[in-house]
Amino acid sequence: MIVKRKPLNFWERLYLPAILDGFRVTVRHFFKRKVTMQYPEEKWAVPPDYRGAPYLVRDQEGNTKCVSCQLCEFVCPPKAIRIIPPGPAGQLADRPNAEKMPAEFEINMLRCIFCGFCQEVCPEEAIFLLKDYSLTGTSREEMIYNKEKLLELGGTHGGIEKWKHKLAEAKEQENFPVKV
Amino acid sequence: MIAAITDWVKSPAGQFTLFTAVKIFAAFSIMMTMVAYVVLVERRVCAFIQDRIGPNRVGPFGLLQPAADGIKSFLKEEFTPAHVRKIYFILAPAIALMPAILNLAVIPFGSQIGHQPMVLANLNVGILYTFGMVSLGVYSIVLAGYAANSKYPFLGGIRSSAQMISYEISMGLSVIPIFMLVGSLNLNDVIGYQAQGLFSWLVFKQPLAFAIFLGAAFAETNRTPFDLPEAEQELAGGYNIEYSSIKFALFFMGEYANMILASAMMVTLFFGGWTLPWFGLDQPAATLTGGVAHIAIFLAKVFMFLLAFIWVRWMWPRFRYDQLMDLGWRRFLPLALANIVVTAVILWMRS
Numbered sequence: 001m002i003v004k005r006k007p008l009n010f011w012e013r014l015y016l017p018a019i020l021d022g023f024r025v026t027v028r029h030f031f032k033r034k035v036t037m038q039y040p041e042e043k044w045a046v047p048p049d050y051r052g053a054p055y056l057v058r059d060q061e062g063n064t065k066c067v068s069c070q071l072c073e074f075v076c077p078p079k080a081i082r083i084i085p086p087g088p089a090g091q092l093a094d095r096p097n098a099e100k101m102p103a104e105f106e107i108n109m110l111r112c113i114f115c116g117f118c119q120e121v122c123p124e125e126a127i128f129l130l131k132d133y134s135l136t137g138t139s140r141e142e143m144i145y146n147k148e149k150l151l152e153l154g155g156t157h158g159g160i161e162k163w164k165h166k167l168a169e170a171k172e173q174e175n176f177p178v179k180v
Numbered sequence: 181m182i183a184a185i186t187d188w189v190k191s192p193a194g195q196f197t198l199f200t201a202v203k204i205f206a207a208f209s210i211m212m213t214m215v216a217y218v219v220l221v222e223r224r225v226c227a228f229i230q231d232r233i234g235p236n237r238v239g240p241f242g243l244l245q246p247a248a249d250g251i252k253s254f255l256k257e258e259f260t261p262a263h264v265r266k267i268y269f270i271l272a273p274a275i276a277l278m279p280a281i282l283n284l285a286v287i288p289f290g291s292q293i294g295h296q297p298m299v300l301a302n303l304n305v306g307i308l309y310t311f312g313m314v315s316l317g318v319y320s321i322v323l324a325g326y327a328a329n330s331k332y333p334f335l336g337g338i339r340s341s342a343q344m345i346s347y348e349i350s351m352g353l354s355v356i357p358i359f360m361l362v363g364s365l366n367l368n369d370v371i372g373y374q375a376q377g378l379f380s381w382l383v384f385k386q387p388l389a390f391a392i393f394l395g396a397a398f399a400e401t402n403r404t405p406f407d408l409p410e411a412e413q414e415l416a417g418g419y420n421i422e423y424s425s426i427k428f429a430l431f432f433m434g435e436y437a438n439m440i441l442a443s444a445m446m447v448t449l450f451f452g453g454w455t456l457p458w459f460g461l462d463q464p465a466a467t468l469t470g471g472v473a474h475i476a477i478f479l480a481k482v483f484m485f486l487l488a489f490i491w492v493r494w495m496w497p498r499f500r501y502d503q504l505m506d507l508g509w510r511r512f513l514p515l516a517l518a519n520i521v522v523t524a525v526i527l528w529m530r531s
Contacts, residue, residue: 019496022495023495025495026491026495029229029230029231030225030229032231034232035231035232036231036233038233
């Protein structure tokens with residue numbers, strides 16, 4: 001298809017109206033409010049379901065939620081997670097309804113791809129992708145976050161209290177009148 | 181020995197040499213500082229036009245940014261590709277800054293301080309010297325394009341040489357009516373002619389000459405809308421793409437130095453140079469304050485033009501190559517010639 005060009009009229013050929021138009025636009029933008037965010041000082045509001053760095057969370061009583069099942073370690077595509085289970089003679093879990101908790105839990109933040117598989121696969125809701133998006137360090141070792149660091153950064157998760165509900169359900173079932 | 185030196189210092193020749201050396205040093209440092217800060221102004225202005233803030237981190241309001249830029253360009257790796265023609269490759273950036281600096285010699289940037297005229301060389305062929313130096317400017321670009329020995333810089337160099345040679349003709353012809361009116365090629369006389377009130381400024385007497393000169397100046401300095409030599413989109417950068425580090429920076433500085441010089445030329449030729457038609461500022465200064473005021477007026481006028489150069493770059497798109505040639509040869513050149521003829525006829529009828 002050939003689009004016929006309209007011949008320019010006298011004013012258009014002078015280019016002066018176009019020049020003035022351009023000047024008007026640039027002057028308007030010159031005095032407009034600027035959109036730049038002064039980044040390290042100002043930061044954008046991270047939405048609540050943002051998938052940032054994965055951290056371990058504690059429940060509302062301050063207990064470690066992770067039970068060292070190693071599903072996240074298994075599912076992690078870049079193999080960023082390394083869990084050392086407590087072993088047969090290891091430390092017991094610090095909460096009821098759990099057999100164990102990890103002796104060590106490391107996430108290599110240089111390898112992590114923020115896919116969220118660990119959060120998805122976790123049966124205990126112990127690991128979440130929180131809102132940290134800018135992780136920095138001066139060495140590779142520094143970027144491997146250990147259990148203490150992950151728990152500290154993760155904080156308390158005020159979400160579903162799975163075992164509290166299970167306990168309530170179990171208690172209900174104990175009192176449930178058995179009908180024949 | 182010491183007596184001989186003091187005698188020489190007191191002699192007219194010694195005085196002239198010393199004062200000229202001081203003036204050269206001052207003018208050169210002011211020019212280089214301006215080059216550095218025009219880059220900053222350009223970055224800030226373009227940022228503001230694009231709703232951004234621009235560099236504001238180095239020093240207060242980003243005022244030390246030019247220093248950071250300079251350090252960066254010096255410390256970057258200076259890489260010479262294996263396939264370049266070495267001598268020309270090194271020569272081209274060296275030439276890039278030269279015409280602008282040499283042209284500084286004839287620009288009257290003030291009236292006088294004490295009894296020292298504020299011009300480095302009061303040549304009676306000032307404008308001819310200027311155009312001679314301006315035409316050297318094309319060599320750096322041609323040599324850079326040729327020396328790079330690869331096709332994109334070569335295309336950029338070819339385009340640029342064609343553009344600069346074309347517009348140089350219009351530029352040269354556009355100023356001829358001015359010298360017909362003034363009757364002298366000396367730039368001080370041009371300013372003296374314009375010192376008789378606002379409407380003796382040649383921009384009002386020769387608006388067409390000014391329009392052509394302005395357009396040609398944009399083309400000569402390779403600024404938008406005539407920045408084909410460095411068209412990033414089509415030529416991946418143009419004649420300077422094989423350059424790195426300080427060699428690249430020299431081309432960059434050359435562009436801005438040329439801009440400053442073109443602005444200074446326009447101020448001198450069309451906008452009354454260091455004069456202002458009010459407060460008696462149109463006569464050579466008798467006092468030190470007056471002399472400094474004249475320099476300040478000159479720099480302020482130059483800065484207005486620099487702002488125009490910068491603003492235009494962020495306002496308009498680039499000309500197409502055929503439009504560029506069309507404008508240069510089929511619009512500017514006949515108009516400049518007609519302007520000469522008309523001026524000559526009017527002058528003949530008046531006499």
